[in-house]
Amino acid sequence: MFVRFVSIGYLCYLVLLVPAIVAQAQLTAPWWTPVAVFAIFGSGAALGLESFRSVTRIKRVAAVNALAYPVVVALWFVAWNGAPASPDDSLWFTLFPGVASFAAVAAWRPRWAVVHMLVAVLLAQSANHVVREAPFSSFLAPDLAFALTFCSLFLAAAVVALGTGRTLDDTIATTHATAAAAAAAEARNAERERFDALVHDRVMSTLLAAARRAPQDSLVQQARRAVDEIDELRAGTDIRTRIDAGTVLARLRSAATEVDEDIAFTVRVDPDCDGTPFPPEPVSVTAAAVAEAVRNSLRHAGSNATRTVDVDIAPRRIAVQVVDDGKGFDPDAVDPHRLGLEVSIRGRMRQLDGGRAVVESTPGAGTRVMLSWQEPAA
Structure with missing residues (x-):
């Protein structure tokens, strides 16, 4: 400039x-x-x-x-x-x-x-x-x-x-780095809690059972479960931490209604989702981005604007649209240093493997924030 x-x-x-x-x-x-x-x-x-x-x-x-x-x-x-x-x-x-x-x-x-x-x-x-x-x-x-x-x-x-x-x-740059560090620390804490629970519930209980000379068959099965869960944790495929489509929907709804309890919420769930688990990270990241999108709409769309959240859940895919009919804005004119849009929405989804965020808006014609996650092919 x-x-x-x-x-x-x-x-x-x-x-x-x-x-x-x-x-x-x-x-x-x-x-x-x-x-x-x-x-x-x-x-x-x-x-x-x-x-x-x-x-x-x-x-x-x-x-x-x-x-x-x-x-x-x-x-x-x-x-x-x-x-x-x-x-x-x-x-x-x-x-x-x-x-x-x-x-x-x-x-x-x-x-x-x-x-x-x-x-x-x-x-x-x-x-x-x-x-x-x-x-x-x-x-x-x-x-x-x-x-x-x-x-x-x-x-x-x-x-x-x-x-x-x-x-x-x-x-x-420091603010962005701090936000990224805070997110990483939160992820490390969550991982540490999972590991602590695994050590307490599986490893220590198995060792304690061995010290008490538990029956060999039950002890072998208990040890095998502990080893399997450690392998799952190391490979990032801990099935127990995955959640079903109903829980995904509940978390997204909760994230939106905590910001605006009157927001309209529409849902489409693919029948093939029955029994298909979702990893927790994309769910929590998408929910946080939804909350920020609704929060931005409340702040900037105008007092008479109405908002809707449209959720589409399919196997290995989550798509959410946050739409309002408010004042709108020119996305190209937004200061790239605004943290709400760049860090809390686009940045969150960009750091998510398979995540994407698109913001469409026109002055006087409302705003549409599209968030999506597609699980990468193995």
Whole structure:
């Protein structure tokens, strides 16, 4: 966003300065003006275009643009033919040295951007000084003071703006990492509880039975069940933790009605689901995403909006749609840093193997959040 602002600044200056560029071309060798326009404004346009293509190359393009300005101004002294300029006009490139220093802010550390500004202003105002006839040639000191003061204010604002942006990016990245760590910790706790229960209910009871010299047949069966459950836990196929379609439906309904107890709930369950168990993780993740979708609808759809949850359960598949007829919004205009939509809905489902989340909405036409999970093929 920052380099787009810089690129737009170059475009505005180009439009405003075309008459001056054409008029002052007679002061230099024929090659200098097209080279200068291409190097300064061309690299400025490339900087804006690069922001839509590759974030990783922005700093390099910004550095090229920042260096182009002092190089072009230095070449002006070589290309100048000695003709004086009008005392009422400044050389066209002396009107925006700060814009090039903005590109330097994007490319380098602040201290080097300050050095760039000092060099750019000194070169530009020196050119303005030598091209003028007396008595206007004595204005170098006040011109330098004004240009440095003017550019310094905006350069400082640019440094603060980029620093604030970096802080915001770091904060958002930390928040996402914290949310992911919390989810991982919750999963580890659940796994630890399962393991503790297995150790207590199977392993320790088997060892205790062996210590008490229980009948060999029952002891062997008990030990075999303990070993089988340990294998299931290790392979992630613990059948006892899987739940049936009715329980899946109950959890989804509970997640939605805990947020909005008046929400309409429609259900379609494939008859083939009888006896087909579902793993608990996609059920809990989908239920949490449903709750967040309903919560978002309550907050943003409007007081008169109505909401429905449509659940479709099939073997090895869960699909849920949360629909409202409220205000709606433009999904492309939503800040990607909004945690409710990006982390609590899309992020949850994206981290789920086989999970998917799609948000469809139009201003004034309501919102549809589609959540689905398909068990991957073994």
